[in-house]
Each structure stands twice: as structure tokens, then as C-alpha cells.
Amino acid sequence: MGKIGDNSKGVAGGDDDKMVVQQVKEAGVTLRYPMLTENNYGVWAVKMKIFMRAQGVWAAVVSKGDVDEKMDQMALAAIVQAVPEAMVLAISEVETAKKVWKALEEMHAGEERVKKARVQTLKRRLDGMYMNESENISDFALKVTTMVNEIRSLGTKVEDITVVEKLLHSVTDKFGPLISTIEQWGNVEEMSVTETIGRLRAFEESSKGRSREKEMVPQLLVASAEKRLTRAEWEALVAEEKRSGNGSSSSNVGEKKYRGKFDKSKIDCRKCGEFGHFADECDAVKAAKAVAQLAIADQEPTLL
Structure with a gap:
């Protein structure tokens, strides 16, 4: 039998803090x-x-x-x-x-x-972790994976399928259609954590687009019901109201819709279609004029 020390070697570099091997x-x-x-x-x-x-x-x-x-x-x-x-x-x-x-x-x-107690504490926190309505999927997924990685660092194994199921079952109700599709037509056991997060993020982005469209519908309906006026038409109505209101009684004060500052929230620009400004105030028109002026300025030396 060989004696200990007969063939001893240290780890390369001679650093005493590194692992020494006999x-x-x-x-x-x-x-x-x-x-x-x-x-x-x-x-x-x-x-x-x-x-x-x-x-x-x-x-x-x-x-x-x-x-x-x-x-x-x-x-x-x-x-x-x-x-x-x-x-x-x-x-x-x-x-x-x-x-x-x-x-x-x-x-x-x-x-x-101590390590086992810490693992149990982290597992309880993970079990009680659910996504808030105001939270996006990226932030929630980061919290879940950070907790899982901490548990793994303590020597406890956490399977990917456990993380995938946690993500799918802890998100808000708006992800319901996607979860149902995945569970019915996909193989959850074969999905990776990154793939799951990617699908949830894609669904979240598409949902944002649909939400914006739904918000625009009431605005369009209200705008279409309102009488659309140009600046000239609005100024004419205000002037007429001022002339007819000199001798009017207080009973018809509520009928004076146009007196005072313009309520531009119901004005749609005839140039860009957006609400809140007249056509001559449109940024798109101003930008076009600025480009035209620059073009003219560039041509003037050549004409001279």
C-alpha cells in the first residue's frame, strides 16, 4: 500500500486557498x-x-x-x-x-x-408567489427564477417542469386562453422555462394591442357623435353667441357651448386624423414646412 505523502501534489499555481489534492x-x-x-x-x-x-x-x-x-x-x-x-x-x-x-x-x-430550514422557507415563498395585475410577465418570471436558483444553490434539486407549472398556474386570468391552449395541445412536460416565458411574453404583447383597440372604440364613437368643426366655423359660432348673448337672460346660460376657450379634445385634425388640435397646428404640417424651407435654403446659393 502506498503511503500518504509519497505521491502528493498541490493544485497548479501553488495557491494555498485553492483545493489541495492528495x-x-x-x-x-x-x-x-x-x-x-x-x-x-x-x-x-x-x-x-x-x-x-x-x-x-x-x-x-x-x-x-x-x-x-x-x-x-x-x-x-x-x-x-x-x-x-x-x-x-x-x-x-x-x-x-x-x-x-x-x-x-x-x-x-x-x-x-440551517440550509434545510432556508430551503423550506424559500419553497413556501415560491408556493405563495402570484402575479399582480399591475405586474408584467418579465418581472414576475424574474422573481420566480431568482427564487428557484437560490433554492438550487442550497443543494436542492428543482425540476424545470416544476418551474414551468408554477409560471403557468400563477399568472393573472388574462393569460387563461393561452394556458388552456398549451395544456390542451402542447406537451407541458417537454417545455423549457425559457420557452414558457417567451410564450407568455408574446401573448402579453398581443393582448396590449387588443386592449388599445378596445379603448379607441368608445373614443371614436363619441367623436363621431360630436359635431366636427373647423377653426373658422368654431370662431363664427363663438362670435354669434357673444352677439346674441348680450341681452339674454340667465336661463339660457347652459346652452352656450362655445363661449371661452376651445375644447380641442373633440377636434380632429384634417391632416393627421388625431384629436386635440386644428390642421394648422398639426406637427406633421409644421415638420413638412420646415423640410420645405430647408430645401429652399439649400437651393438659394445654386440659384444665385
Whole structure:
């Protein structure tokens, strides 16, 4: 059996903060001890158990009786090679591999409990997360995926199908037609998270277009019911109203529709079709005049 340290190598670069690997060649197989970190104790313990078994020293950790001193020291050396230097100082007073292993287990057992509690908290938040009416799908999807990624970073697996179903079942009712179509004609289990978000965003954009069209219908109906006047017609009515109102009584004050400032909200431009201004105030007309003036100015030197 090869001794620990006979074929030891550090990670390239010589940086003490990087993972240090102890290589032990047994029957042509190179064993590389993983370095223990703050978040990998579970995987680290499994790997160390397998490697120490292959090396023939795992019995020093699990044996209930006396252990050969050489085996115990080799097991202890294997563990020490796979922990950070700061932790080596913390276990330096422990004399056997079994006690060192137990100390590391207790040291990280608390961290695992905290991690599991954090995962449960995040899962409850995710379950209670629903899209608001004032929220867009991009913002809501970002919140969901951020929560999922945080759960995954704690070592808990979250399948894509879980995220897809969460998105489909937590959006507002306006996405109902799309959800029904996907569930009836699509294979939800094969949809990716990005594809789901893309479909929801596309439906949201198309819904915005339909909403704008619906909002325009009442405006068009009101505008068509109102009498459409040019500036000259409006000024003539105001002048006539002023002339006829000098001797009028207070009973017909409510009938004076045109006196005072123009209510331009009901005036439609004869140039661009938009409401709120006369044709001679239209920005499109002003822009055209400005372009024409520039063209004339450019031609004047040539004419001279």
C-alpha cells in the first residue's frame, strides 16, 4: 500500500486557498481527495468514504474496537489532507481519525440544518408567489427564477417542469386562453422555462394591442357623435353667441357651448386624423414646412 505523502501534489499555481489534492496510486488508480468547503460537506463525506475504503483505512473511522495505529494515522492523514488549513487548527488536538471524523460531522450538521430550514422557507415563498395585475410577465418570471436558483444553490434539486407549472398556474386570468391552449395541445412536460416565458411574453404583447383597440372604440364613437368643426366655423359660432348673448337672460346660460376657450379634445385634425388640435397646428404640417424651407435654403446659393 502506498503511503500518504509519497505521491502528493498541490493544485497548479501553488495557491494555498485553492483545493489541495492528495494523490495515492493504488493498482494504477489515482485517488484525488476533495477539499472540504462551506457548502459541500454531504458530497465530500461520501467521496472520502469511498476513497478511504479503496485505500483500506475506512475501518479506522467506523470500527467500534481498537484500531491498528498505523491504519489510524494513515486515515487521519487522509482526512487532514482534505480539509482547509483553518479547520486543521480546529481539530489539531483530536488524536484519532474516528474522533476527527465525528468532530467534522458535528461541525457541519448544524450548517446542514440551517440550509434545510432556508430551503423550506424559500419553497413556501415560491408556493405563495402570484402575479399582480399591475405586474408584467418579465418581472414576475424574474422573481420566480431568482427564487428557484437560490433554492438550487442550497443543494436542492428543482425540476424545470416544476418551474414551468408554477409560471403557468400563477399568472393573472388574462393569460387563461393561452394556458388552456398549451395544456390542451402542447406537451407541458417537454417545455423549457425559457420557452414558457417567451410564450407568455408574446401573448402579453398581443393582448396590449387588443386592449388599445378596445379603448379607441368608445373614443371614436363619441367623436363621431360630436359635431366636427373647423377653426373658422368654431370662431363664427363663438362670435354669434357673444352677439346674441348680450341681452339674454340667465336661463339660457347652459346652452352656450362655445363661449371661452376651445375644447380641442373633440377636434380632429384634417391632416393627421388625431384629436386635440386644428390642421394648422398639426406637427406633421409644421415638420413638412420646415423640410420645405430647408430645401429652399439649400437651393438659394445654386440659384444665385
